[in-house]
Amino acid sequence: MTLTLYHCPDWASTIIRLALEEIGQPYQLHDMDWDAGDFDAADFRAINPLGLIPALKTPDGPIFETAAILLWLNARHGGLAPAPTDPARAAFLSWLMFVSNTVHPTVMALIHPDRPAGPDAAVEVARLALERLAEQAGHLETLLTTQSPLWLTPAQPALGHYLGILLRWAAYLPEDLNLRFSLAPFPAVTATLSAHEATPAARRVSLADGLGPYPYTAPEGPP
Numbered sequence: 001m002t003l004t005l006y007h008c009p010d011w012a013s014t015i016i017r018l019a020l021e022e023i024g025q026p027y028q029l030h031d032m033d034w035d036a037g038d039f040d041a042a043d044f045r046a047i048n049p050l051g052l053i054p055a056l057k058t059p060d061g062p063i064f065e066t067a068a069i070l071l072w073l074n075a076r077h078g079g080l081a082p083a084p085t086d087p088a089r090a091a092f093l094s095w096l097m098f099v100s101n102t103v104h105p106t107v108m109a110l111i112h113p114d115r116p117a118g119p120d121a122a123v124e125v126a127r128l129a130l131e132r133l134a135e136q137a138g139h140l141e142t143l144l145t146t147q148s149p150l151w152l153t154p155a156q157p158a159l160g161h162y163l164g165i166l167l168r169w170a171a172y173l174p175e176d177l178n179l180r181f182s183l184a185p186f187p188a189v190t191a192t193l194s195a196h197e198a199t200p201a202a203r204r205v206s207l208a209d210g211l212g213p214y215p216y217t218a219p220e221g222p223p
């Protein structure tokens with residue numbers, strides 16, 4: 001089965017690269033170049049009409065949206081999250097959608113506050129996004145301390161890597177140091193991300209994408 005991932009290092013496609021490496025599924029990378037206009041090119045818009053990565057070309061046709069791709073990969077290959085018949089899937093789906101629909105846009109507002117708000121309101125938007133992200137991380141902290149679900153461990157690593165990549169961006173991308181997210185108040189989230197960044201698959205992707213030795217708990221940008 002040939003899979004092609006449309007990719008830029010340390011963009012959201014890295015979440016899918018991590019999943020592919022975790023399941024050991026061979027894949028090709030299609031490197032995307034923003035400056036060259038690849039996101040607007042007709043051949044890419046035929047894969048994802050929204051012009052965003054990740055997008056994955058599969059034998060079933062193209063798939064886009066991070067959560068959709070993770071669910072498709074898990075249904076096809078297993079090992080990333082609870083199987084469709086596993087009762088734990090109900091809770092997993094709820095938290096996957098929370099991360100995808102709530103945490104992901106909050107992080108985007110924090111790192112690109114001018115996009116929804118324009119340059120004049122950017123600082124205020126980033127400040128609010130950071131406040132909301134801390135609340136959201138608090139929900140995850142409570143989940144981990146009260147339930148320790150298997151689907152937030154490296155045994156089922158899809159959601160942990162998704163969260164790790166989002167929180168790494170929030171921790172190092174905002175230029176204003178006062179508007180950077182810190183894991184410090186969230187020890188259970190930190191322990192979870194520390195376990196995920198240590199998997200052999202995460203180490204391979206960190207090396208390939210230039211994410212540094214501790215991509216989630218001590219993030220560095222690609223060189």
Ligand SMILES: N[C@@H](CCC(=O)N[C@@H](CS)C(=O)NCC(=O)O)C(=O)O
Nearest residue numbers: 011012039051052053054065066067
């Ligand atoms: N909701 C999408 C968001 C994906 C997304 O925001 N991708 C960014 C890269 S991190 C992108 O392609 N940006 C290109 C652009 O904004 O034109 C998902 O979950 O996959």
